[in-house]
Amino acid sequence: MTRTRIAAILVAFALLALVPLVVTDSYVRHLFIIAFIYAVVASNWDLSLGYTGLFNFGHLTFFGVGVYTAAILAETVELSPWAAILCGGITAALAALLISAPVARLKGIYVVLVTFAFSQLAMQVVLSQSDITGGAEGIVRIPYLQVGDYRFIRDYNLAYYYTAFAMLCVSTVFLLAVVASPFGKSLRALRDNPDYAASRGISVARQRIMSLVLSAVFTGIAGGFYAIYLRVASPEVFGFGTLSLALSMVLIGGVGTIIGPVLAALFLTFLTEAMAGIRGLEDARFIVVALAMILVLRLAPGGSIEMLSRLRLGAGFRSRRETTDTAGNRS
Amino acid sequence: MSNPILEVDRASRTFGGLKAVQEVSFSVEEGEIFGVAGPNGSGKSTLFNLITGIPFPPTSGSIVFGGTRIDGKSPHAIARSGLARTFQKDAEFPDLSARETMLIGASYAGGMSGRQAGHAADDALELVSFPEDRRDVESGHLSVYEKKQLMIGSALVSNPRILMLDEPASGLTRPEIAALDKLLLDVNRTGVTILLIEHVLSLLLSVSERLLVLNQGQILASGDPQEVIRDPKVIEAYLGGRK
Ligand SMILES: Nc1ncnc2c1ncn2[C@@H]1O[C@H](COP(=O)(O)OP(=O)(O)O)[C@@H](O)[C@H]1O
Ligand SMILES: [Mg+2]
Numbered sequence: 383m384t385r386t387r388i389a390a391i392l393v394a395f396a397l398l399a400l401v402p403l404v405v406t407d408s409y410v411r412h413l414f415i416i417a418f419i420y421a422v423v424a425s426n427w428d429l430s431l432g433y434t435g436l437f438n439f440g441h442l443t444f445f446g447v448g449v450y451t452a453a454i455l456a457e458t459v460e461l462s463p464w465a466a467i468l469c470g471g472i473t474a475a476l477a478a479l480l481i482s483a484p485v486a487r488l489k490g491i492y493v494v495l496v497t498f499a500f501s502q503l504a505m506q507v508v509l510s511q512s513d514i515t516g517g518a519e520g521i522v523r524i525p526y527l528q529v530g531d532y533r534f535i536r537d538y539n540l541a542y543y544y545t546a547f548a549m550l551c552v553s554t555v556f557l558l559a560v561v562a563s564p565f566g567k568s569l570r571a572l573r574d575n576p577d578y579a580a581s582r583g584i585s586v587a588r589q590r591i592m593s594l595v596l597s598a599v600f601t602g603i604a605g606g607f608y609a610i611y612l613r614v615a616s617p618e619v620f621g622f623g624t625l626s627l628a629l630s631m632v633l634i635g636g637v638g639t640i641i642g643p644v645l646a647a648l649f650l651t652f653l654t655e656a657m658a659g660i661r662g663l664e665d666a667r668f669i670v671v672a673l674a675m676i677l678v679l680r681l682a683p684g685g686s687i688e689m690l691s692r693l694r695l696g697a698g699f700r701s702r703r704e705t706t707d708t709a710g711n712r713s
Numbered sequence: 714m715s716n717p718i719l720e721v722d723r724a725s726r727t728f729g730g731l732k733a734v735q736e737v738s739f740s741v742e743e744g745e746i747f748g749v750a751g752p753n754g755s756g757k758s759t760l761f762n763l764i765t766g767i768p769f770p771p772t773s774g775s776i777v778f779g780g781t782r783i784d785g786k787s788p789h790a791i792a793r794s795g796l797a798r799t800f801q802k803d804a805e806f807p808d809l810s811a812r813e814t815m816l817i818g819a820s821y822a823g824g825m826s827g828r829q830a831g832h833a834a835d836d837a838l839e840l841v842s843f844p845e846d847r848r849d850v851e852s853g854h855l856s857v858y859e860k861k862q863l864m865i866g867s868a869l870v871s872n873p874r875i876l877m878l879d880e881p882a883s884g885l886t887r888p889e890i891a892a893l894d895k896l897l898l899d900v901n902r903t904g905v906t907i908l909l910i911e912h913v914l915s916l917l918l919s920v921s922e923r924l925l926v927l928n929q930g931q932i933l934a935s936g937d938p939q940e941v942i943r944d945p946k947v948i949e950a951y952l953g954g955r956k
Contacts, residue, residue, distance in 0.1 A: 564820045564830075567813050571806040577767050578804040580788035581797070582867060583822030587787075638808075 391641060395554075398547060408538035415539065415611065417651035418546040422553045422604040424631035424643035429597040432637035433561055434590060435573030437490060440481055440497035442628060443504045444474040444598040446619040448605020453521040453615035454514060463527050467606035474602020475595050477504075482594040486587035505620035520616030527610055542611055549607060550644070553600035557640045560596060569593055570638075623668060627654070630675040636685025645686055718743040718906050719875060724763050724774035724784075726756075733759040735930040736774070741875070746897065746907040748921030748938060750914075752950055756930040757910045758801050761879055765798050766791050779874065792822045797873035799864045801880045801910075807853030811843055811863050814852060815870045823871030837870035841896065858889060865896070875906045882913040890916055918942070926950070 398414075405411060427441040448470030455466035481500045485493050508515045515521065527534040527545065534541040560566050572579035572586050580586055609615045618624065627650070635646030650671060657667035682688045717740040726734040734756040741747045749757050763771040766788040776784040783791050792798075797818075806814055815834035819825045825833055838848060841862040847855065852863060861881065868876055878897075882890050890913060897920050901907050911917040917924070917938070924938040928950040934941045941947060 564816060567809055567817055568821060570808045571814075571817055574806050574808060575804055577788075578800065578806065578864075579817075580767055581765060581792050581800075581822075582818045583789050583792040583824075583871065584817070585787065585789040 395551065402540055402543050406538060411539040411543050413651060413655055414648075415542055415546045417648045418550045419604050419608050419611075420628060420631060420651055421550050421644040421647035422600050424628050424635065424647045425554060425557055425640050426597045426599075426601045426604075427628060427632050428635075428637060428640055428643050429557060429560065429569075430593050431632060432639070433566065433569045433573065434593040436485065436590060436594070437494045438485070438497045438594065438597075439494050439625070440500045440504075441597070441601065442620065442625045443481075443497075443501040444478055444601040445605040445608070445624075446501075446504060446508070446617075447474045447477045448602030449609040449615045449619050450508060450515060450521075450605075451602070452606030453524050453609040456610060457521050457524045458514070460525075463525050463610045467603060467610055470606025470609075471599045471603035474598040474605065477602075478594040478598035479591070482591040485594065486590045501620055501625075505617055508617050508620065515617075516615070518617060520614055521609075522614050524609055524613045524615065526613060546607065546611070549600070549603065553604075554640065554644060556600065561640060565589070565592070626668065627671065630671050633675050634678045634685055636687035639685070639687040642685050642687040716743045717741060718779055719764070719908075720777040721760075721764065722775045722777070724760070724771040724776060726759055726763055726769070726772050732930050734763060734771070737927070737930070737932055738774075739925055739932070739935060741906060741908060744901070744904060744906055745922045746901050746909060746920050748917045748924040749908065749910045749927065750912075750917060750924060751927035751933070755927040755950075757927055758879055759930075760927070761798060761877055761908075761910065765796060765877065767798070789821070792871075793824065795872075795874035796877070797822060797868035797871060797875070798877040799868055799879055799881060801883070803857060803860050804864060805852035805855065805860050808851060810849045810851055811838060811855065811859070811866075812848045814863055814867050818867040818870040821871075822873070825871075833870050833872075837866040840869060840900075841866040842892065857884060861885070869900065869905075873905065875908060876900065877908040879910045880912055881909075882911055882916050885913075894919055914942070 401414060402411060405414070423441070423445055427438070430436045430438045430441065451470040451473040452463070452466040455461040455469055456463045461469070481497060484496050488496060509517055512518075527542070529541075532541070534545070561569075568579065568584045568589055571582070572584055572589055576586050605619070608619075631646040631650055632643045634650065635644065636642030654667050654671060657663045657670060663670070678685060719741040721740065722738050723736045724734060724738070725732070725736055737756075737760060749760070751757050762769060763784075764776055766783070766786060768788070770784050774784070775782055778791075778794065778796055781794070783794065783796070786794075806817070809817065812834055815837050816830050818837075819830035819833040823830070823833060843859065843862050843866060847859060852860065855863065865878065865881060882893055885893065894916055897907060897909070901920075907920075909917065909921065921938050923936060924941045925935040926933045926941055926944075926947050933950055934944045934947050
């Protein structure tokens with residue numbers, strides 16, 4: 383990453399930290415909070431999808447596992463909501479470990495099938511175990527966050543805003559550190575040329591498992607926070623709507639960039655919300671997002687970061703390239 | 714003086730009905746440069762693939778490296794045990810710079826960390842004469858020759874016991890081949906055993922102490938390089954292959 387790039391990121395985050403001073407409306411703050419949650423989900427997805435090149439379509443399952451972990455622990459077990467949120471990160475990582483066992487050795491389309499089946503399975507478990515999960519109704523009236531006597535629902539979501547923002551900051555720093563480390567480089571190496579990577583001592587299976595588990599931690603925490611913040615857990619989080627919205631954030635933002643999906647999450651959350659206010663677009667807005675995704679992929683396959691670099695703002699990030707088969711004449 | 718570092722025993726590999734490598738047995742002495750020749754499609758690259766497990770082990774037969782059986786071990790474990798290879802096809806990690814590629818080799822295959830890996834990376838870049846001002850350029854933007862230098866360097870950076878090169882001279886100019894010749898001898902002098910597949914006969918004959926010739930997946934001849942290339946069967950196979 384170039385210096386100007388780092389400076390731009392720092393300025394953007396500093397501005398986000400100042401937003402609540404200007405924006406006092408609790409609904410707009412709510413939109414920011416939702417955008418921060420999506421930003422965590424999309425940027426962590428970028429680790430497995432963009433950096434490791436794993437077509438993981440079960441990423442939202444990690445989010446859902448976080449949602450239900452926090453909801454059950456806070457509502458049923460009456461654990462502190464703070465601890466419940468963090469536990470969401472742990473169970474999501476465990477879920478990632480579970481799914482990574484079959485995925486570690488599979489190729490391309492099979493990864494899509496297995497991870498997608500896994501997310502459907504998770505949804506079926508949630509629907510069928512209604513004693514614990516509330517079934518289709520979900521879990522409601524989950525305890526809210528508080529510190530001492532201060533309840534987070536006061537002051538027009540101010541404390542929730544900063545909690546979500548802090549979560550995004552920690553997650554982003556974590557992801558940037560991971561991708562800059564030798565481990566992160568090994569992920570890009572095996573994504574672009576698995577045979578060459580193996581010949582240089584990289585275990586393809588182990589790195590895939592690690593990247594899935596690492597990508598699940600903050601995704602699960604974001605899920606936990608989502609449940610505690612909205613005070614509900616419903617099976618919708620496993621649905622296709624959330625999946626496709628998060629995917630469009632990763633793709634429009636730019637795979638293999640971390641920051642791109644964060645930007646796209648902010649942008650798309652407000653865009654879909656704005657469209658919800660336009661009559662006739664309430665239901666069509668996700669179609670609009672999908673069309674935007676296709677358009678971006680046609681015009682600038684690298685996503686927003688590539689578009690920025692064409693404007694000479696985004697040098698330092700690149701899009702991913704095709705995988706090559708080196709050892710065999712054929713694959 | 715028999716001190717084999719690599720023993721291949723009746724290694725075979727079939728692809729459907731095609732016997733790409735059939736019951737090939739040979740052993741390589743510690744410290745020697747061992748040449749492998751044969752017409753196109755004779756199974757040379759497949760033989761390398763079987764030995765390194767990339768992307769597959771042999772269908773049958775055994776491979777012993779430094780006294781331990783390695784066939785069936787995972788490719789990264791074989792690489793870490795001191796067996797480094799290059800590929801016939803150009804290969805690079807397009808997103809990583811030359812220095813980052815070297816660091817990958819040093820830290821994963823070589824098991825080094827931090828500063829040690831950094832030094833090894835710089836030394837390997839130096840060894841293959843990789844241009845100083847190109848070390849931080851992404852590999853996707855390197856020239857074909859630079860990519861070749863990098864692939865050989867990233868094999869050497871982990872201090873392997875055996876270096877296996879698959880047609881390193883293809884597409885090189887005369888001066889580049891001369892530099893490669895010198896590099897191989899220099900590396901070999903530090904105690905590294907070399908297995909060399911090569912179509913450029915002048916290079917192969919100049920460095921190899923022993924030569925193995927494959928034809929249609931089987932050993933056609935092996936032994937002293939000068940004798941092997943005068944073998945009528947070998948001449949026939951090469952001329953036959955040129956039709
Ligand atoms: N992965 C593979 N799948 C099917 N056939 C293969 C594969 N790899 C090599 N072959 C076949 O095996 C034979 C030997 O190939 P190869 O080892 O590349 O020869 P060489 O390196 O001596 O030119 C060829 O007929 C080739 O087409
Ligand atoms: Mg070959």
